[in-house]
Amino acid sequence: MPDSLPAKELRSTFLPSVALLALTLVISEVTSLDLWVQDFFYDFAQRRWLIDAAAPVPWFLFYQGPKVALILFGLGVLALIAGPQRWRGTFRLQQHRRELAAVFATLALGPSLIGIGKATTNLFCPAEIQRYGGDVPYVKMLECYPETQKPNRRGKCFPAGHASGGFSLFAIAGLARTRRGQRFGFAIGLGAGLWMGLYQMFKGAHYLSHTVVTALLVWMVFLGSRTCIQMLWPPDPQVRSDAGK
Numbered sequence: 001m002p003d004s005l006p007a008k009e010l011r012s013t014f015l016p017s018v019a020l021l022a023l024t025l026v027i028s029e030v031t032s033l034d035l036w037v038q039d040f041f042y043d044f045a046q047r048r049w050l051i052d053a054a055a056p057v058p059w060f061l062f063y064q065g066p067k068v069a070l071i072l073f074g075l076g077v078l079a080l081i082a083g084p085q086r087w088r089g090t091f092r093l094q095q096h097r098r099e100l101a102a103v104f105a106t107l108a109l110g111p112s113l114i115g116i117g118k119a120t121t122n123l124f125c126p127a128e129i130q131r132y133g134g135d136v137p138y139v140k141m142l143e144c145y146p147e148t149q150k151p152n153r154r155g156k157c158f159p160a161g162h163a164s165g166g167f168s169l170f171a172i173a174g175l176a177r178t179r180r181g182q183r184f185g186f187a188i189g190l191g192a193g194l195w196m197g198l199y200q201m202f203k204g205a206h207y208l209s210h211t212v213v214t215a216l217l218v219w220m221v222f223l224g225s226r227t228c229i230q231m232l233w234p235p236d237p238q239v240r241s242d243a244g245k
Helices: 005-011 014-030 033-039 056-082 085-090 097-121 161-175 179-202 208-232 237-243
Strands: none
Touching: 005 179, 005 208, 014 033, 014 208, 033 208, 056 085, 056 097, 056 161, 056 179, 097 161, 097 208, 161 179, 161 208, 179 208
């Protein structure tokens, strides 16, 4: 069964996403844009961030609450994949198990990939650098720490881990069969990612480039997962039957 036009359009965004990722990394490396943006969220006179990391209400609204919601959403998607067709019929997804599998794969693999990056890049969060009251110097990805100021611990701040869960909802776009539906699904993922990512920036946990890189990486994870699943997972019988008419 040939891909619909919207499906082809999704795949066509992969190379532009790679280009945007490269551009973001270059900009963050050769400019001080990250610091310029982050300065707006830090009160140098009071030496505090726009949002207090210990404040319980923002923590629940922007951190713990969304994490729980994403876990429940992922379990719901898994139930729709494994459950009877009538469950999927409730949401008009009778023959969409492959697309649902791509959603679940993105929810699982997106944050996992970002977690691997955080463990290996050795970059620190804004709140940890000396400019904002921390104890380590600010260095970019391709820079080395000064010999006399090498941290005695590894940084684990790049890319943005928390926002990756929200951006994983980009995969909802894969359930749509129209451009309008895809844009709506993309908007859900973008909104959720920014809801979670901006909170981290406002409390000094990430830079702008961290959040943008995470969004692009998760989008590419979605596209890759979707393509692999469509290649390896046969379509549901009804879809195959329709294709032969």
